[in-house]
Amino acid sequence: MSVGTPTGWESVTWAQLCDAASAVARRARGLPAGAGPVVLVVDNSIACVTVLLGLAIASREVLLVESANSYLADEQSAVLRAAPSCVVGPEGLATSVSTRLTYLSFGELTAGPSRAPAPGEGGSMIHQLTSGSTGEPRIVRHSVDNMVRGGHIYREVHGLTDADSVFVTVPLAHSFGLIGGLAAALVSGARLLTLNRFNLRVLVAGLHDGATVMLSTPLGYELIAAASSPARQENSLRLALSSGGPLSERVAATASHRLGVRIHQVYGSTETGLVACAYDRAEPWPDGSVGRFAPGVEWRMADDDATTQDGAGRLLVRTSTMFDGYLDSAAPDACSGFYDTGDLVRVDERGHVFVVARKNTFVNVGGRKVNPRRIERLIAEHREVAEIAVYGAGSEGDEQEIHAAVVLTGSTGVAELLRFCRSRLMPYEVPHRVHVVSELPRTALGKVSVPRLIQERA
Known part of the structure; x- marks a missing residue:
């Protein structure tokens, strides 16, 4: 290592x-x-x-x-x-x-x-935090056997051996790094390379140090694409995997050219482990596909929702690496043994998986998933915040920014509110933009209308 x-x-x-x-x-x-x-x-x-x-x-x-x-x-x-x-x-x-x-x-x-x-x-049990797609993050319980089994699946799908060097540029606290990186390297005997903190110069050095497999986020690949010279960079890579958010076609094409390998997307969750992925094969993968279902995955569409016109439906899965429940709940959220991903997915006649829409409401900041409900709760503790709504909005490139719309009382201004945020949040969790409003727009049911917030401040 x-x-x-x-x-x-x-x-x-x-x-x-x-x-x-x-x-x-x-x-x-x-x-x-x-x-x-x-x-x-x-x-x-x-x-x-x-x-x-x-x-x-x-x-x-x-x-x-x-x-x-x-x-x-x-x-x-x-x-x-x-x-x-x-x-x-x-x-x-x-x-x-x-x-x-x-x-x-x-x-x-x-x-x-x-x-x-x-x-x-x-x-032993390994607990991980979810991204908190529908509320505060929850703690997911996994057995060590699950972790090992997940490593074997990555080894099988991508043909990992002790001749490989697996370069993990994401936190090992996340399932992608823990299973696809650490566990996969352990069971295959591959060399493991990690970054103590993300640093583009060190990342490039790792690529030149014999890395054959790379795990990164869409932002990581975007930085590689932007920082490298137009020419293909000499390296030993044979496989590049991306997780943590959707990888745009623009970034995928540019980074793939610079690295000399096609970047494959990985689709899964903290609760289920790997659900689907693309892998090296002679036939090109269809545009927008996240590959095929991984070994040991059973799937079906929820029968209580009408499918869309193109055949997409809400995906239910049962995997060999299914979690053992949440820390505050003994049994997994499941339907007849299947986990409800909440994601809208289409599967074509050849088994290619396309994720049409994900349930997640988190904001993707540089590959880190920021939970807006949690940020709202912490900022609302300021004595002069009457109402608040935190949401994600697009920025330049394919990244998101954190926006906060607040109704303030008293003399508090944006600068004071940001100082308060910095005292309680990590830098990547602090809102990029704060909008002071007289009231929050709401739907007929009384819920804050995020689409209106985005539209009114575009």
Whole structure:
């Protein structure tokens, strides 16, 4: 495994990582006991991966969150409502964590005193946050077996071997990076490359360092397309995968030319794992297709909705990597064992999958999914915010911006409101534009009309 940082690359062999993870598993007995999971702040570092594997070996419940997050200081967030037993993360992060939580650095587990062997084998649960498409984010429960099985599916679909170098430019806290990157590399014996934080210069260096498989977001590919010279860049890539939002044809064409490989889209969810994907084949994929259903996926259309004129319907799936439920609910949201994706999908006669519309209401900021309902709740805590609506609107290129329409009382202005936001939110969560209005436009049912907000401020 190799991690790219602005100052260079740090590397470790799988054997060394395995030994270090086993030592963490022994030390894990000393972690505080509690009903809730251990929260692991994921920064894609070697120490972070070592601790994640060690906690899994020790059968500890682990909740993954990104290193750039505002959940750990938000007392109403799903993370803190889960009553964590403790938080483990990088050095220097303790000051941004709620004072009622015990914070341990990676170093305290990777280099602390050795203890007796950790109890039990297997049965560990990995918890992940959803994007919160219909409300506040929820915590999804997956078994470690699910993670391993998902890695095997990526290996099977894309023919991964120990000769590959899998370059993950997305957070390992997300399913795409965790399963398509870490788990897939582990089960195939491939070399794993990650970025401690997204840096275009380091990313380009990784491409020139022998990466054969790349996982990134549409924004990552757009930056590659914009920053590279018009000529094709020399590299060893044989496969490029994209997830985290729709990949526009413009970005796909330009980045594919620069990288020398076609970029394939990945379609799935935190709850189900991989649902469909494109892969290398001699026949070109139809425009707009996300490929075919992955191995082990059963699907059908919901029978309570009329299909559209072109045959699209609401997709229900059952996968071999289905989640074990939400932390606050034992059973998955399902219909006869099938998970309702809420997405409008069309499947042609040859099995090609086309995602017509996704249920998600989150705002896609540089590949990070920002939950507008959560941002509304936090900003509404300002004493002079009477009403607020947060929504996404298009910007230049194919990215989105966060907009906030607010009804204010008193003397508070936009500058003061933005200072308030910056004190509680991560930089990418702070609204790009704040619109002060006398009232929010509403539908006949009393709901805020986002289309009218967008139209009136276009």
